[in-house]
Amino acid sequence: MSPADVLPPAEAAATPVAVDVIRAKRDGGRLSDAQIDWVVDAYTHGAVAEEQMAALAMAIFLRGMDNAEIARWTGAMIGSGTRLSLSTSRPTVDKHSTGGVGDKITLPLAPLVAACGAAVPQLSGRGLGHTGGTLDKLESIPGWRAALSPDEIAAQLDSVGAVVCAATEGLAPADKKLYALRDVTGTVESIPLIASSIMSKKIAEGASGLVLDVKAGSGAFMKTAADAEALARTLVDIGIAHGVATTALITDMETPLGRAVGNAVEVAEAVEVLQGGGPADVVELTVALAREMLALAGISVDPAAVLAAGEAYETWARMITAQGGDPSAPLPKPGHVHVVPAPESGVLASLDAYAVGVAAWRLGAGRARKEDPVQSAAGVLCHAKPGDAVTEGQPLLELHTDTPDAVPAALAALSGSFTVASHAPAVHGIVLDTVRP
Incomplete structure (x- = not known):
């Protein structure tokens, strides 16, 4: 039996035991x-030093974990804090x-379901880097608040059926610490650590x-798609191991989703x-995600029909109002707009999501x-998407900002990000695959 098979309390003999775990x-x-x-x-309680967890994170990054290890690691992170009790x-x-x-x-999915x-x-x-954050988007609505207590969450679920808010204090605190550590130690791109963090x-x-x-x-x-499928399979397996009915869709992100990228502009599009x-x-x-969610919930309703009938908008308005927002209030407008024209006539063949x-x-x-703060009105409007016909000089992209000095850096990011061709690109659906238990 190794020293690590019989472990002391967290506060006792932390350093030698941590080293045993790292070595293993x-x-x-x-x-x-x-x-x-x-x-x-x-x-979680500070008995293992940051440098020791950094070493273990790198060992996991390089050596991986099997499904049972990932499920147990996820369970330990859940157990580091509290769980919400949703009675509805x-x-x-x-x-x-x-x-x-x-x-x-x-934004449209929660009220629809x-x-x-x-x-x-x-x-x-919240957003970090090139990917947006749902809370940042919703905070562009005047009066809307992200922070709700567990009691407020439960009450809103009961009265409205949907709540979009910030995570409550005490929810998986181990993940919060480890997430920040991974970001500065080059261990973000580890499927076991990504999957256990999410789940x-x-x-x-x-x-x-x-x-x-x-x-x-x-x-x-x-x-x-292969890497996405590997992550999706791991996520689904963790959910099932913890008694949560789980499925996954693998979806395309080569080009931006929709025509609006930013905060207020995405709310308007939603x-x-x-x-x-x-x-x-x-x-x-x-609609595809709503169908999967309703299937897991055992509800036989066509979400496409509910969406088309405007019933989901009524739920949206109630959800926003319940969190102090005014769903009818004007959204913030940018102080400066810069238009990027189409360089030639033809068909937009590609538009790189990362660059946008x-x-x-x-x-x-x-x-x-x-x-860092964010600008609610900043973002990019895509006047054309791949497959659309364009005419030389027409607006292709519209850059929104309150800081005009930021435009040159944004234009540099967009350099080479789109192509115009004589024929339309091959078209496929947004959903690439489905992963089930």
Whole structure:
């Protein structure tokens, strides 16, 4: 029996035991349940030093984890904090996206699924880098507030059926610490650590069903469909291991989703969708995810019909009002607009999602550090999407910002980001694949 098989309390003999755990994974071994439970608890309470957890994170990055290790690691992170208790007469189901450019799907999706009869507890985050944050988008609505207490979340789920808000204090605190550490130690791109980070927060929310939107392409974290499928399979397996009905869609993120990238502009586009219009790709993905969520909730309602009838908009207005927002108030407008014209006539053949996301970020829509402010009115409007005919000189992209000095950097990010050709590109649906248990 090794020293790490019988572990002391978190506060006792932390350094030698932590080294044993690091060595075990460094050498390609499998961590025991006891080792995982101990090291996550000890790190949460400060008994394992940052440099020791950094070493373990790198060992996991290089050596990986099997499914049982990942499930146990996720459980230990859930157990580091509290779990929400969602008491509602409706079946609860949630959705999580791995992040993309123009990904405003939560905004129309949560009220749509609620309008169909489910309860949607959507605890969301803020943007960092080129991917937007749902809370930043909603905060462009005058009066809307992200911070709700557990009691307020439960009450709104009961009265409205949907809530989109910030995670409550005490939800998976181990993940919060480890997430920040991974960001500065080159260990972000680890499927075991990505998957356990996502699922620890989502399972702690307490929903009985979860649908994952795992994106693939230039604007996504996973650049290839194969990598996205590997992550999706791991996420689904974790959910099932923890008793949460889970499925995943793998969706395209080569080009921005919809025509709006930013905060206020994405809210405006989401409202268009809720009122029966909006870009076809946003509608397609919203309905596809809604169908998966309703299937997990055991509800036989056609979300496309509910969306077209405007019922989801009514739920949206109630959801925004319940959190102090004014759904009819004008959204912020930019102080400066710069138009990027089409360089020639033809068909827009490609538009790189990552480049557009970086441009929006540089215009003020995103942040480089968590404490940075964002501009609600900043962003990019795409007047054309791949497959659209364009005429030389017509507006192709519209850059919005309150800081005109940011435009040159945004234009630099867009250099080479689109092509105009003589014929239309091949067309495929937004959903590339589905992963089920």
